[in-house]
Amino acid sequence: MxxxxxxxxxxxxxxxxxxxxxxxxxxxxxxxxxxxxxxxGDPTRVKILFILSQKELCVCDIAALLKASQSAISHQLRALRNSNLAKSRKEGKIVYYSLADEHVIKLIDMSVKHAEE
Amino acid sequence: MxxxxxxxxxxxxxxxxxxxxxxxxxxxxxxxxxxxxxxxGDPTRVKILFILSQKELCVCDIAALLKASQSAISHQLRALRNSNLAKSRKEGKIVYYSLADEHVIKLIDMSVKHAEE
DNA sequence: TAGTCATATGAGTAAGTGTTCATATGTTCA
DNA sequence: TGAACATATGAACACTTACTCATATGACTA
Incomplete structure (x- = not known):
């Protein structure tokens, strides 16, 4: 002290x-x-954001791509949506997610390049 | 299932x-x-990195700037050093820290701009 | 050499996080 | 309407994390 x-x-x-x-x-x-x-700063979420930076996809497809449970992905998507990084669009019973913030793509891109150095 | x-x-x-x-x-x-x-992804660390992006400073000064304990800052600096984001230089009993990875500056800058929008 | 100072470090702890599990919600279709 | 499906959600749990406190380490100085 x-x-x-x-x-x-x-x-x-x-x-x-x-x-x-x-x-x-x-x-x-x-x-x-x-x-x-x-x-x-979480592998699952950074993967999701990378995916969404390429395509708009539904929860089920994202979960399948990542070999993760639907619930886990849904929880993480909610976090991303609450922080305005992702947005959702409903089409019948399917919910499509995409990036809400193009700014994030830059961060991801920079990070990918750096990680690959 | x-x-x-x-x-x-x-x-x-x-x-x-x-x-x-x-x-x-x-x-x-x-x-x-x-x-x-x-x-x-931590306020203390992002502050430290912001500080180091401007000046090389010693542990004590960083702690004073952030009104945090010496121990807390030292712990965080170790984490940053272990991940090669910061590096240290010893001068007598004083240890000066600076950024090891110029790449981070870009990330911080982008983030600052975005946060200020 | 003893004391003072800057920093490092380990243990302990309270708070936070990411997942699973069970279940709810809401949509489609027979 | 009822069954099947996609998604959402809350509780519980194991795990992580950022801090404090006490103390160690190493360097300077009187």
Missing amino acids: TKKDVCEIQYVNKKAVAEVRSRMLDNNTFSKMAERFKLL | TKKDVCEIQYVNKKAVAEVRSRMLDNNTFSKMAERFKLL
Whole structure:
């Protein structure tokens, strides 16, 4: 606790800290960023997003492609939809999902390229 | 379970599924992608990465900037270093951290822009 | 050498997460 | 209307995670 106090008052590099602090974003922005990345931070969801970046597909087909249960996929699709990354379209009893946010495609693309390096 | 079997054999849209499947990446690639995004998927870590994208700073200063404990920041820095997102440089008893992967800057930048929209 | 400081680290813990299982909802079709 | 089907959903569970606390490590300095 003493150490913490020291850190708060006497910075090792005051100038650099002040400089960074002045450019700092607000907590809310960082939270939104993290929230978005968190959705990409799961293998199942990143696969789903990759799939949706190529084709609009129904829940059943996505589950089949990923060899996962319908329930698991449905849960994850709900998360993606709640965060406005995916959107759904109902056609009879079939529900088709697609990307709601074209922005994500860029993130996925960058990530794919980097992962393949 | 019957439903699952149906899904695996009789796709709603065989053609689309086959098309996506042919472009599918291997599980390992998706895991790497998710692993990387997961590191960005926490407010503390995304803040740290944002900070490091601007300046090389020591643990103490980062902790002070984020009003977090030294221990918490040290733990997170270790995670970032272990994943080759950050690297450290020792100067006496001070340890300076900086970004190891310039690639991340792009992801952060994109995310900032999107969050501010 | 002893004390102080910056950082690292392991254990413990409370909160969060992704899945399964059982079941509900709503649609189609005989 | 009733059966079959696609999807949604809530509870429960195993697992993970981010933090705190206490302490270790290693470097500087008086």
